[in-house]
Amino acid sequence: EDQVTQSPEALRLQEGESSSLNCSYTVSGLRGLFWYRQDPGKGPEFLFTLYSAGEEKEKERLKATLTKKESFLHITAPKPEDSATYLCAVPVSNDYKLSFGAGTTVTVRA
């Protein structure tokens, strides 16, 4: 069964303390991996789509990378406004369904 696992569940960082979030997946024939940011009570905000191993994408302090088994979201010199839950998701089967990880909640203290 297709599965997406994110770790850690929660991450507490000091402002400026870089770290990485992990998203591991067990899907046959990856057809894309999506990263979202979600603030409490709001809809997920799209960050990145990665399609092939070795691909990297950056946006401000965030950088997403992809291997054949996992993806990392690196947060460089985070600021308090980077505090959010970060979700990863992969398409499953050949329809419109996504399998989401449980998310990593990041808290950045000033």
Add this chain to the structure above:
Amino acid sequence: DTEVTQTPKHLVMGMTNKKSLKCEQHMGHRAMYWYKQKAKKPPELMFVYSYEKLSINESVPSRFSPECPNSSLLNLHLHALQPEDSALYLCASSSGANQETQYFGPGTRLLVL
């Protein structure tokens, strides 16, 4: 522009009420989705419309009734809900090809009393 809009932002309803949630996108997307999200959980897929036809119904109770009047609009009609239906309801859209990026709206926070 990757904006999906949803109204209302908040909704409180009794178990005998009938209400509707609305979603709109102007990105030319041909697939639209309804998700339900409980606190500290990832979104759960409810319905998918592809080219204005219901493509997926994830065994959702009949008290939830989706409607897609045209390619830009998606409604979710609510009737005789239960308190356990209280959640954040999210609309999303994508280009129409499966496995493409889904863009989410801000959600409607629903409380059923």
